[in-house]
Amino acid sequence: MVASCSPNSNSKHADVIIQLALEFLTVINSYDNISIRIGINSGSLIEGVIGKKKFTYDLWGGAVDIASKMESTGIPGSIQITKDTYKLLKTKYNFLEKKVHLNHNNHFVTYLFDLSNNLK
Amino acid sequence: MTIKKTKFESNFIFHDFLYKKREKEKLTLFFYSFVVILFLISCVWISIAILHSVFPLLAINLAILAFLAIILWLLKKGKPTLAGHILSIIILFWIAFILIFIQGNHKIHPISVHHWLLVYIFGIQFVLIGEKKRYVFIHFFIGLCMFIFFELRIIEFEPIITSQKADSFSYLFTPLAILFSLILINCIFVNKLNKVENQFFKSNEQLDILLKNLLPDEIVKKITEEGKTFAEAFSECSVMFVKVVGLEKSYDNDNHGKAISILDDIFSKFDEKTENFQIERIKTIRDLYMVVAGVPKITENHAVIITKIALEFMQIIKNYEGLDLRIGINSGPVVAGLIGKNGLIYDLWGDTVNIASRMESHGVIGKIQISQETKEMIGRRFFLNDRSPIRIKGKGFVKTYFVSGYNPIDKQKI
Numbered sequence: 001m002v003a004s005c006s007p008n009s010n011s012k013h014a015d016v017i018i019q020l021a022l023e024f025l026t027v028i029n030s031y032d033n034i035s036i037r038i039g040i041n042s043g044s045l046i047e048g049v050i051g052k053k054k055f056t057y058d059l060w061g062g063a064v065d066i067a068s069k070m071e072s073t074g075i076p077g078s079i080q081i082t083k084d085t086y087k088l089l090k091t092k093y094n095f096l097e098k099k100v101h102l103n104h105n106n107h108f109v110t111y112l113f114d115l116s117n118n119l120k
Numbered sequence: 121m122t123i124k125k126t127k128f129e130s131n132f133i134f135h136d137f138l139y140k141k142r143e144k145e146k147l148t149l150f151f152y153s154f155v156v157i158l159f160l161i162s163c164v165w166i167s168i169a170i171l172h173s174v175f176p177l178l179a180i181n182l183a184i185l186a187f188l189a190i191i192l193w194l195l196k197k198g199k200p201t202l203a204g205h206i207l208s209i210i211i212l213f214w215i216a217f218i219l220i221f222i223q224g225n226h227k228i229h230p231i232s233v234h235h236w237l238l239v240y241i242f243g244i245q246f247v248l249i250g251e252k253k254r255y256v257f258i259h260f261f262i263g264l265c266m267f268i269f270f271e272l273r274i275i276e277f278e279p280i281i282t283s284q285k286a287d288s289f290s291y292l293f294t295p296l297a298i299l300f301s302l303i304l305i306n307c308i309f310v311n312k313l314n315k316v317e318n319q320f321f322k323s324n325e326q327l328d329i330l331l332k333n334l335l336p337d338e339i340v341k342k343i344t345e346e347g348k349t350f351a352e353a354f355s356e357c358s359v360m361f362v363k364v365v366g367l368e369k370s371y372d373n374d375n376h377g378k379a380i381s382i383l384d385d386i387f388s389k390f391d392e393k394t395e396n397f398q399i400e401r402i403k404t405i406r407d408l409y410m411v412v413a414g415v416p417k418i419t420e421n422h423a424v425i426i427t428k429i430a431l432e433f434m435q436i437i438k439n440y441e442g443l444d445l446r447i448g449i450n451s452g453p454v455v456a457g458l459i460g461k462n463g464l465i466y467d468l469w470g471d472t473v474n475i476a477s478r479m480e481s482h483g484v485i486g487k488i489q490i491s492q493e494t495k496e497m498i499g500r501r502f503f504l505n506d507r508s509p510i511r512i513k514g515k516g517f518v519k520t521y522f523v524s525g526y527n528p529i530d531k532q533k534i
Binding site: 046050054055056059060062 | 368
């Protein structure tokens with residue numbers, strides 16, 4: 001789990017995180033039989049350190065849960081992003097639209113990073 | 121779009137940070153007092169120079185005043201090391217100036233002022249604390265060369281101002297002052313050494329506390345003795361996932377700080393319980409709390425202990441209105457260890473962990489769901505309700521059970 005913008009505010013957070021995701025994909029390419037699923041979402045969250053023992057820095061919020069969903073419903077070897085992140089990045093990169101089914105009738109519009117033709 | 125950030129309170133302060141800050145403040149104070157003394161002396165010399173109209177003396181003292189101004193400016197900008205370099209130049213300048221003007225340098229007439237250079241050689245290291253060794257050495261070397269130059273009287277010259285009074289005064293006063301300065305430097309050195317040693321132990325202790333906070337005690341022992349990260353396989357243990365349900369909505373509201381403080385409160389209480397039972401909390405992932413029994417300390421009745429804790433957790437959450445728990449437990453083999461270069465987190469891997477997580481995610485709010493493996497280990501110590509087989513990703517249909525409470529007949533045996 002990676003977050004950009006916290007705790008240091010960064011206005012180009014979506015761009016930074018997608019660059020990192022691409023780096024991760026190139027890293028994982030050098031290992032056989034292993035691939036990664038990447039899911040990205042943008043929004044507001046809460047950061048903090050909790051507990052009495054083993055306090056670790058963690059993030060909470062709806063945006064974090066959705067990002068986790070983006071990963072679990074994703075395709076190995078690709079980057080799946082939500083509409084919110086898409087809005088921040090659409091001028092810079094190309095994306096393919098995808099639908100993710102949540103329940104019987106509900107579905108989510110997501111976008112896959114176009115690895116073959118990425119720069120606009 | 122602007123990014124808003126709300127800060128949390130924290131009361132964990134590193135002593136090292138405070139120590140460094142204090143030392144820097146002290147050094148700055150020392151410089152200020154030194155500058156003031158030099159300034160006063162310089163003013164006295166300037167008035168003497170004007171009275172006797174000795175212009176070279178006036179020029180030199182004005183130059184020293186200029187240097188002092190630079191030091192003050194550097195101190196204001198927060199650069200004490202650079203100020204130290206200039207201060208050292210001034211001191212050298214000063215000693216040479218007194219030698220040339222008052223004492224002169226000839227073989228028959230004994231001189232003593234150049235012994236100040238010895239004080240300088242020892243003292244410069246304290247003025248330039250934190251500076252690179254070679255820079256300190258340059259000052260040291262210049263001081264030593266000057267001392268040898270004056271001591272061997274390589275070039276002889278007469279003093280510019282000949283005053284019998286000043287000469288005899290400096291001749292008497294200088295050795296005493298030098299002795300005093302050397303004692304002072306010695307005291308500073310011993311004091312500093314004690315302080316540094318103290319600080320070293322203090323910060324080491326703090327590091328130990330931090331490490332013990334982050335990792336299980338057994339693991340801290342291992343890594344401090346062996347100094348390596350590692351992973352171990354355990355043939356049997358029980359893993360439990362606890363999810364706090366009911367906080368999701370409050371994260372995105374205005375009172376999100378309150379939601380986190382409630383979570384902090386709950387997890388702190390959970391931590392106290394796990395500590396009482398001597399089992400390990402592995403980590404928290406957002407509102408998910410992960411515990412393991414039987415790792416890294418091997419315990420026989422890990423499944424019983426963890427089920428008991430699950431029931432205790434259920435009691436704890438009853439005090440919080442609108443919140444509930446979803447608990448999943450599974451038993452089996454795991455691999456546990458520390459991996460990664462800088463992410464020093466003790467974690468678990470294996471199918472057992474995945475199924476435990478599924479037990480939680482496919483569970484029912486307010487209930488403790490356990491797998492067949494765990495059920496076989498806890499025997500008849502708890503009341504169990506059957507659940508119709510549920511489908512689990514990667515495993516197909518599995519039989520699970522809900523724990524409803526202690527079995528009163530066997531309660532004493534637990």
